[in-house]
Amino acid sequence: MIAFISALVIFLGAAFVMTGKPKTSTASTKKVPTVGILQLQTHPALDAIHRGVLAGLKEYGYVPGKTVKIDYQNAQGDQSNLKTMSQKFINENADETVGIATPAAQALATAAKKETPVILAGITNPSGSGLIKSDQHPGGNITGTSGESPLKSHLDLLRQLVPKAKTIGIIYTTSDHGGEYNAKKFARICKQEGVAYKLYTIANTNDMQQVAQTMANNVDAVYAPQDNGVASAMKTLVSVTNKAGVPVIPAVDTMVKAGGLATLSVDQFQLGKVSGEMAARVLKGKATSDYPIKVITKGKMTLNMTAAKKLGITFPASVVKEAQTKGVIYK
Incomplete structure (x- = not known):
């Protein structure tokens, strides 16, 4: 009897090892991050x-x-x-x-x-x-x-497209660190190059209409840096400046698509x-x-043909060729 019970225990134990206990997977279960x-x-x-x-x-x-x-x-x-x-x-x-x-x-x-x-x-x-x-x-x-942003290249492009511009308006949002950094750095480059400029600020997008009207009456061209507030109000900005015949050179390709004239933009x-x-x-x-x-920092040439037509600006052939081969043209 004892021998029978011992044999039964051994059999059941072997069966449990073979069928009752889940196999541990060799590949550990990975947590989805x-x-x-x-x-x-x-x-x-x-x-x-x-x-x-x-x-x-x-x-x-x-x-x-x-x-x-x-x-x-x-x-x-x-x-x-x-x-x-x-x-x-x-x-x-x-x-x-x-x-x-x-x-x-x-x-x-x-x-x-x-x-x-x-x-x-x-x-x-x-x-x-x-x-x-x-x-x-x-x-x-x-x-x-x-x-x-390739700020010096932006200034060079602005001067190439609007050669008669004597004073540049630079606009940024006071609460946007990146926008303020870019605007003031661009202003320093203007000073080094002997280009007159005026700084304008908005606290939020609601300020854009009024500030843009003031700016458009006092400058010959506008630089819109990489700034979240300005980017969000870009259509308001260009609706004002276009009426005044003042071109806007923004820092980002999406801001050109929204109505800016042209830029060399980081993708x-x-x-x-x-x-x-x-x-x-x-x-x-x-x-x-x-x-x-x-x-x-490497930028691609981005042009807005509709904006150029509204402003009576003709892009130089070299600029158009660069946009055609390495950049973007919005028509």
């Missing part, structure tokens, strides 16, 4: 960066809804939303976050408390805004891309794509602290 993307507001340039970020992640195998969860939040220009949305990412344990526009990146950096990785997507002068120590050695949980989609690729590498384990900021 979560990436929180915070965008300051809706306008074509920031939307293009957002699409680029998703493309960059996908390039490295992170497909939204399949191999990565994307939590996309748009603050619609509301600073209080930025704080709430940033904290939401942290509370829900996002693996990393991506900031589109300086205020969004600053809100993410504050919420992350130097722990959760933050990827910058086209942030102007990130060290000057206190986000990192330096471009080469960010020194913490933050890295990404910086889209520096916003490509800027976002590089940020997405950097985000993917960080997800795969690359440390942010010694991951240099990628500064992108």
Whole structure:
């Protein structure tokens, strides 16, 4: 009897090993990472960066809804939303976050408390805004891309297209660090080149109509830097300046599409794509602290034929050829 019971125990034990216990998979189950993307507001340039970020992640195998969860939040220009949305990412344990526009990146950096990785997507002068120590050695949980406008080239283009312009109006948003940085840097270049200029500011997009009217009466051409407030109110700006016969040279291709005359623009989609690729590498384990900021400055010629016709401006053949071969022409 004892021998029978012993044999039965051995048999059942062997059967359990063979059929009752789930096999441990040789391939460990991988957690699908979560990436929180915070965008300051809706306008074509920031939307293009957002699409680029998703493309960059996908390039490295992170497909939204399949191999990565994307939590996309748009603050619609509301600073209080930025704080709430940033904290939401942290509370829900996002693996990393991506900031589109300086205020969004600053809100993410504050919420992350130097722990959760933050990827910058086209942030102007990130060290000057206190986000990192330096471009080469960010020194913490933050890295990404910086889209520096080719400001001297913008001035050269403006002078080529509007050679009789004596005074240039430069407009920016007081609450936009990148816009102020670009506007004042452009003003310094004008001073070095002996070009007269006047600075104009808006507090928000609601100010654009009145400020644009004042500016159009006092300048011969307008420079609109890479500035979120100005970009959002671009159609208002050009509707005023076109009536006054004053051309607008903006910093970004999407602002040309919205009515600006021409520019040499950093490709916003490509800027976002590089940020997405950097985000993917960080997800795969690359440390942010010694991951240099990628500064992108190369621009492509972008022309608006409709705007030129309204203003009675003829583009030089060399400029048209460059746009045809390496850039964009809006008709």
